[in-house]
Amino acid sequence: xxxxxTKDTYGFLASHHFVVTSGRIGGLIxxxxxxxxxxxxxxxxxxxxxxxxxxxxxxVIAMPLLLTFAVVVIERFRALGF
Amino acid sequence: MNATRPWLQATRPPAQEARSLVELLxxxxxxxxxxxxxxxxxxxxxxxxxxxxxxxxxxxxxxxDHREPVLIALAVACVYRLLAFTPLPTIDFTNHLVxxxxxxxxxxxxxxxxxxxxxxxxxxxxxxxxxxxxxxxVAASGVPLxxxxxxxxxxxxxxxxxxxxxxxxxxxxxxxxxxxxxxxxEELLFRVLLHGEARTSFGPAALYVSSAVFGAAYxxxxxxxxxxxxxxxxxxxxxxxERTGSILGSAVAHSLISxxxxxxWPSVGHIPHL
Numbered sequence: 010x011x012x013x014x015t016k017d018t019y020g021f022l023a024s025h026h027f028v029v030t031s032g033r034i035g036g037l038i039x040x041x042x043x044x045x046x047x048x049x050x051x052x053x054x055x056x057x058x059x060x061x062x063x064x065x066x067x068x069v070i071a072m073p074l075l076l077t078f079a080v081v082v083i084e085r086f087r088a089l090g091f
Numbered sequence: 092m093n094a095t096r097p098w099l100q101a102t103r104p105p106a107q108e109a110r111s112l113v114e115l116l117x118x119x120x121x122x123x124x125x126x127x128x129x130x131x132x133x134x135x136x137x138x139x140x141x142x143x144x145x146x147x148x149x150x151x152x153x154x155x156d157h158r159e160p161v162l163i164a165l166a167v168a169c170v171y172r173l174l175a176f177t178p179l180p181t182i183d184f185t186n187h188l189v190x191x192x193x194x195x196x197x198x199x200x201x202x203x204x205x206x207x208x209x210x211x212x213x214x215x216x217x218x219x220x221x222x223x224x225x226x227x228x229v230a231a232s233g234v235p236l237x238x239x240x241x242x243x244x245x246x247x248x249x250x251x252x253x254x255x256x257x258x259x260x261x262x263x264x265x266x267x268x269x270x271x272x273x274x275x276x277e278e279l280l281f282r283v284l285l286h287g288e289a290r291t292s293f294g295p296a297a298l299y300v301s302s303a304v305f306g307a308a309y310x311x312x313x314x315x316x317x318x319x320x321x322x323x324x325x326x327x328x329x330x331x332x333e334r335t336g337s338i339l340g341s342a343v344a345h346s347l348i349s350x351x352x353x354x355x356w357p358s359v360g361h362i363p364h365l
Contacts, residue, residue, distance in 0.1 A: 010240050010321070010348045011273045013175035013191040014184075015311030021132040022182050030178035034136060038173070041140050045147065052151060059155065062205065066151055069163060069201040070143055070170055073194030077174050080190055088180050 027088055035081040042074040111292050114161050117146060118300055121165060125172070125310040132311070136176045139169040160206045160288035161300075167202050168285060168304055171195040184353070185264045192272020199280045206288065217283040221337045229331050229340030236324060236344065237351025243317040244352060266350055274346025278328065278338045281305045286329050298333065302326040324348075 022030060049067035052059060120142055128135030146166040153159060174191045200211060207213040220226055281301055289297035306322035328341035 010237075010244075010309075010324075010345065010352055011188065011269070012277065012305075012308035012311075013171065013195075014187060015175075015309060016246075016313050017128060017132045017135070017311035018175045019182070021176065022178060025178075027178055027180045030176070033133065034176045034178050037136060037140055041143065041173075044144060048148070059151065063151055063154070065201075065205050066147060066154075066163065069198055069205055070147060070166055072201060073170055073174065073198040076194045076197065077177055077190070081178060084178075084180055 027084070031081050031085050035078065035085070038074050038078050038081070042071060042078060045071045045074070107292075110157065110159060113149075114159060114165075114289075114292050115300075117142070117149075117162065117165055118304060121169065121304055122307040122310075125307040128311060129313065132176070135311070136173055139173040142166075143169045143173070159292065161285070161292050163202050163206065164280075164285040164288040165304070167195070167198045167280060168308070170198050171280060172308060185261070185268050188265070188268040188272050192268065192276050195280060196272065196276045199276070199284050202284055203279075213283065213287075214279065216336075217279065217287075217332075217338045218342070219337055220339050222335045225331070225335055226337060226340035226343075229328075230343035230347070232327075233344030233347030234351070237348040238356060240317070240320060240324075240348050241352045241356040243314060243320050244312060246352060246357075262354065265354060269349040269353065270346040273349040274342045274344075278342040278345050281308075281325065282328060282332045282338050282341060286332060295333075298326055298329045301329050 045067050049064055049071070052063055056063075121139075124135055124138030124142060127138060143166050146162045146169065150159060150162040150166070171191070174194055177187070177190050179186055179190065200214060203213040204211070281304065285304060286297050286301035289300045293300055302322050302325040305325035306318050309318050309321045312318065328338075328345070331341050332338055
């Protein structure tokens with residue numbers, strides 16, 4: 010009983026080549042990560058009345074995304090033969 | 092005056108009612124994204140990415156006036172579902188569990204630290220063996236529940252002890268990964284974080300919210316009986332957490348269910364291996 014590995018996710022990952030899935034999902038993760046990081050800086054700079062912990066709210070989501078994106082990039086390089 | 096009409100005391104202010112309604116809409120959106128994923132799994136990934144942005148922005152913009160911690164909890168659940176699509180050159184069961192489970196665990200701990208102060212006190216508190224006899228009973232329920240889950244799911248990707256090429260260390264690796272990320276990780280996310288924070292908005296009805304989200308996360312199995320089973324198990328684990336204040340028993344039971352479904356029970360049958 011693992012919700013991350015269902016019939017759909019397994020089917021998606023198994024039916025597409027790594028280059029395709031890493032491009033789509035890696036791209037989505039990167040776009041989301043960049044958006045959150047930009048938002049973190051903008052809210053800190055513009056909305057000064059927000060609590061000091063606001064940056065940590067973005068970190069909750071950005072840190073795992075960063076970790077996953079790093080793994081995808083490393084795997085992509087390894088797939089290229091580096 | 093309210094002493095003669097006790098239900099009035101339980102009535103919440105309209106502003107809080109409105110906030111709870113918005114939070115309920117986010118829960119409905121989570122379920123909707125999972126259902127839309129039945130058309131194309133990529134919709135689930137993109138849908139959860141959109142939900143994450145909406146939830147985080149909503150939390151940040153409203154935190155000055157009031158706290159809605161359930162939004163953070165839902166955002167972490169969305170991240171977990173998004174990261175389920177983490178691509179790998181070869182689909183290895185253990186690698187997948189670690190690469191999805193570790194960031195999810197990190198996000199859950201960061202969210203608990205954000206909401207409950209520095210350190211991992213909230214995690215330690217949830218894992219404290221309170222009412223030990225009760226925890227043992229809940230943990231033992233994992234054995235029959237794992238067989239029921241296996242009979243309902245019968246996954247096509249399994250690790251068995253009977254596979255000749257399967258090294259014992261590899262099987263041990265899967266068992267440890269399942270216990271750490273499926274058992275402990277998912278219980279911390281769905282019970283401690285989601286259920287715990289939903290209590291601030293929904294009170295006792297938090298049980299329905301966490302069970303619904305937990306069940307929705309399994310919609311991708313494409314098995315209605317299994318999803319209903321997961322909702323029931325989620326409600327049972329949530330009730331145990333509510334009653335004891337600890338996830339120790341439910342984490343062990345969840346681990347036993349996962350290990351049974353993917354490692355033990357398939358060894359008895361003839362299921363194609365990953």
